[in-house]
Amino acid sequence: MHKYHIPFGYRESGKYTISFFETSVERLVKELLNWGAEYDWSYHYSIVPDQFLKNKQFTELDNLARTNLLIPTRNSWTAHVDNDILGSYPQSKLYVLAERLRIRTVSFVFDSISAANLTKRPYGILFLCIDGRDGGKAKERSVTLVKDSSWEFYVYGDSLEFEQIEAYEERLKKNRLTPQMLINYANSLGIDIESPDYYRISDAVLAQKYLTDDGEDETNRLIQELADIGFEFGATSVQILNKDNLESENHDE
Numbered sequence: 001m002h003k004y005h006i007p008f009g010y011r012e013s014g015k016y017t018i019s020f021f022e023t024s025v026e027r028l029v030k031e032l033l034n035w036g037a038e039y040d041w042s043y044h045y046s047i048v049p050d051q052f053l054k055n056k057q058f059t060e061l062d063n064l065a066r067t068n069l070l071i072p073t074r075n076s077w078t079a080h081v082d083n084d085i086l087g088s089y090p091q092s093k094l095y096v097l098a099e100r101l102r103i104r105t106v107s108f109v110f111d112s113i114s115a116a117n118l119t120k121r122p123y124g125i126l127f128l129c130i131d132g133r134d135g136g137k138a139k140e141r142s143v144t145l146v147k148d149s150s151w152e153f154y155v156y157g158d159s160l161e162f163e164q165i166e167a168y169e170e171r172l173k174k175n176r177l178t179p180q181m182l183i184n185y186a187n188s189l190g191i192d193i194e195s196p197d198y199y200r201i202s203d204a205v206l207a208q209k210y211l212t213d214d215g216e217d218e219t220n221r222l223i224q225e226l227a228d229i230g231f232e233f234g235a236t237s238v239q240i241l242n243k244d245n246l247e248s249e250n251h252d253e
Helices: 025-037 050-055 091-101 113-119 165-169 179-188 212-227 243-252
Strands: 016-021 041-047 067-072 078-082 104-110 123-131 139-147 151-156 205-211
Touching: 016 091, 025 067, 025 078, 025 091, 025 205, 091 104, 091 123, 104 179, 113 123, 123 179
Parallel strands: none
Antiparallel strands: 016 078, 016 104, 041 205, 067 078, 067 205, 104 123, 123 139, 139 151
16 A cells, blocks of 8 residues: 555555545535436435444445445535546536536545556546536536556646646656645645545445436345445435435425
8 A cells, every 4th residue: 555545435456536525415415316316316325334434445345336435524525435436536426516516526536656557557647626616617627647658647727726837847747746746736625635534434424326227126236235234224314315305305495
């Protein structure tokens, strides 16, 4: 495990992703239900069992389909780890929820160059920020460094005030974006990404996505996989658990 290990989203391959939504976990859950109700999918929710709270890595979830871990933090951000897309980032959620909730969403993709070289796979790290606070179409800023057959560096959108833009002019492309720079960017946004104490792990919620087309048997199978390792769906501190509750709350507003 290399020096830039993060407690959540870590992959044995050395590549891992963690994203953040600038809103509460309750509001995030509610909007995920709103969004899903417009299409043919939804979520079941569960608190996270003690055995997962102890190891803080959730590696047993890596092979489970459609799992999303939502972790409140000590400030306004909610952390998000998405096992739907291992090694990538939850692009649709970041864009859609930034616009629907008028918030900022950010994603950090970390990687280990030594692990990539050892397994002869591509290397890539990424900073992505989607800003929907002004309403309308969200603004995207991304900075990406990848190595496959050669080093490539890409930027998109307007730079943010805390970015170390002088590094982007480095002669060697591999020095233009580093894991430490990603950590610095997170810290500039108020995200203490490396500190386990930053995450309110005892309030973490797991969202198990299911599709209407799956049918009841497939949905139950996915839920049972998680139940077999200790998850209890329906027993959660998040009160917005189903569409009926959601409709009732919206009506009251």
